[in-house]
Amino acid sequence: MMGRTYSIRQLTKEMGVTSRTLRHYEDEGLLTPERQGLARIYSQRDRARLLLILRGRRVGFSLAEIREILDLYNSQDHGVAQFQHSRKKFIERIAALEAQRKDIDESIAELKLAVSRAENFLAEHHAEQNPVRVKTTSYSVMPAAE
Amino acid sequence: MMGRTYSIRQLTKEMGVTSRTLRHYEDEGLLTPERQGLARIYSQRDRARLLLILRGRRVGFSLAEIREILDLYNSQDHGVAQFQHSRKKFIERIAALEAQRKDIDESIAELKLAVSRAENFLAEHHAEQNPVRVKTTSYSVMPAAE
DNA sequence: AATCATCTTGACGTGCACGTCAACGCAGAC
DNA sequence: GTCTGCGTTGACGTGCACGTCAAGATGATT
DSSP states (O other): OOOOEEOHHHHHHHHTOOHHHHHHHHHTTSOOOEEETTEEEEEHHHHHHHHHHHHHHHTTOOHHHHHHHHHHHHOTTSHHHHHHHHHHHHHHHHHHHHHHHHHHHHHHHHHHHHHHHHHHHHHHHHOSSSOOOOOOOOOOSSOOOO | OOOOEEOHHHHHHHHTOOHHHHHHHHHTTSOOOEEETTEEEEEHHHHHHHHHHHHHHHTTOOHHHHHHHHHHHHOTTSHHHHHHHHHHHHHHHHHHHHHHHHHHHHHHHHHHHHHHHHHHHHHHHHOSSSOOOOOOOOOOSSOOOO
């Protein structure tokens, strides 16, 4: 059972990346597509790896970090020591991601405050015939200019 | 009331960045410390902005994006149109951050699966005198190699 | 006065993640 | 047979976020 395969064009269109990007990932050892003559031919597995790569990129991993994670996924057939090492690395990554999520949540909270501040202002100044009296609290996270 | 001020060294030590970084942020218009002669002197407000900058960096914003957000925070004294524009931009940022959080949550979930897979393996192979019979389910998100 | 730490301004260098050519291979359509 | 489309391999270029010097200014200390 060979499964579906993909040309480089198909993959780039589906994933929204350029062929240069795919070849770059191959240079970096993140993808290893088969060949038909010169042409690359990507398997389902390559596609799955690419999805992981792109999500890793979106969460801020470097290609080197992504490669390390992918290697950990696929090197888990070399005994107890390997598994212990992988487990430790995974746990480290999880902790880093949770810290990052905290930063994101805080950023979201602050931006939401900024939005309601803007909406408050707009509610006040848009009301020509119905002056909504909303208290213009200073929601700003930034200290006032000196 | 002037508030506390900081030398460049104090800020770099507190924030864990180099002075080059602070000067770079100044070149990019993210910070505008006062001067005493030549020496930069950072105010509370500069420090607060720096905290926002560093968190923005941690969540993956470029310096240009961070500058735009900071500008939006501080340009909200130019009428209704400005506020509407700011509100829209903030909402866009929030949506992007929420998408990013989703990616992070998915990554965490996958890494946790990988951890339990490793722990399962270790439980099986560590058990010499007490053979723990745990089903070695294939948790892998990656399709098997072809 | 000389030393020292701390700061300054250029300005070139670097690592990463690709972009952007140029030149060429190869299979099928006309 | 040549044209078109899709693919290939170098290899140099680019934008970003700083790193890393060199050379000098400034104020406090000995």
